[in-house]
Amino acid sequence: MKGNKAQIKKDIERFNLTYSVGAVITNSANGVIYHAKRKSDGFTCVVKVVPKEKCKRWGFMKSFDDPTGYDRVVPIEFKLHFKSRRHSDRVCDVYDWFEMTDVYCLVIEHIIGCDLFELSNKIGSMTENMVRFIMVQIIDIVRKLAKNYVAHRDIKDENIMINLSTYQVKLIDFGCAIEFCENDLFTSFSGTSEFYPYEWFNSGYYCPIGGAVWSIGCLMFTLLTGDVPYADDESIRLNRRRPISVPISPDCLTAINRMLDIHPESRIRLDQIMDLKFFDKSETFDISTNQILPFPTQTLTSLTEAAG
DSSP states (O other): OOOOHHHHHHHHHHHHHHEEEEEEEEEETTEEEEEEEETTTOOEEEEEEEEGGGOOOEEEEOBTTBTTSOOEEEEHHHHHHHHHHHHOTTBOOEEEEEEOSSEEEEEEEOOSSEEHHHHHHHHOSOOHHHHHHHHHHHHHHHHHHHHTTEEOSOOSGGGEEEOTTTOOEEEOOOTTOEEOOTTOOBSOOOSOGGGSOHHHHHHSOBOHHHHHHHHHHHHHHHHHHSSOSOSSHHHHHTTOOOOOOSOOOHHHHHHHHHHTOSOTTTSOOGGGGGGSGGGGGGGTOOGGGTTTOOSOHHHHHHHHHHHO
C-alpha cells in the first residue's frame, strides 16, 4: 500500500534533513533496526525500517509535521506503538514516523542495556527477587495496554529491554500487536510459538488477555530456569511442561501454575496476578540494596559495554 507521492517526497526530504543513519543493530522478522542520530543536536535514537511488502495490517495516523492534517495509512504496528506509549512509560519511547517509496520508518528510543534473552543467556537462572522485580513491571505494562484494548501478542524475553544499572524494563517491537474488543476470540496468532497459549494449539482460538497471561507465565518460568517451559509446539499441545530445574519457593511455583493453567476459564486473570503471594514483597523491595544482582560485576560490565 502506497501513499500520496507528494507526501512521500516530503517525508523523504524531512527524514534526510532530520536524521543520520548509522550501522545495523539487528535484522528482525519485522524490519531492520539501525543506529541513528538527530542532526540538530546529536540526540541518539534508533530507526526501524519496515518494507511495505511485509506490511499486512494497516491503521491510520496523522503526520508529525502536520498534526491537524488528514489521516494517513501506516502499518498497524506504528499506530499501536504510539498508542501504547501514551498509556505506559515502560513502553519504548517513539518519536516520529515517515513513509518512503518502498518502506516505512519508525524513529524510536535508543535504550541503554540489553534484552532479557541476552541477560538470561549470560547469567542463566535468575533469583526470585530479581524475577519478581522484573515481572511486576511487565505485568504493569500488559495491564495498561489491555485497559486500552491493545494486545502486544509477543511478550517474551527478546522483546523486553532492561537497563543494567536500574533494572527498569521497557517493552519493544509492536509488530504483532492488535486491537481487540472485550470478549473477542482470535483464530490466528502472531508472535513466537513457544509462548502461544495451550488453547490455541488445541481449540484453534484464544482470548488476547488469557493469551497474555500465559505468555507472562512462560516468561517468568524462563527467567527463573534459563529455559522456556515447553520444548516445542507439540509439547504445548500435549502439556508436556519441562520440570523446574532450580529450587523455588511454594509461592513462586503457585504463581507459575496459575498463569500456565491449561484451562483458560480457570487460569488466573490478568487483574488478579498482583494479588498472588509471590508478589507481596514487590512493594517493599529496595533497588538501592542491589539485592537482585545475581552475577559478578565483570559480567554486568561486559553486558553494559556490549549494549552501548
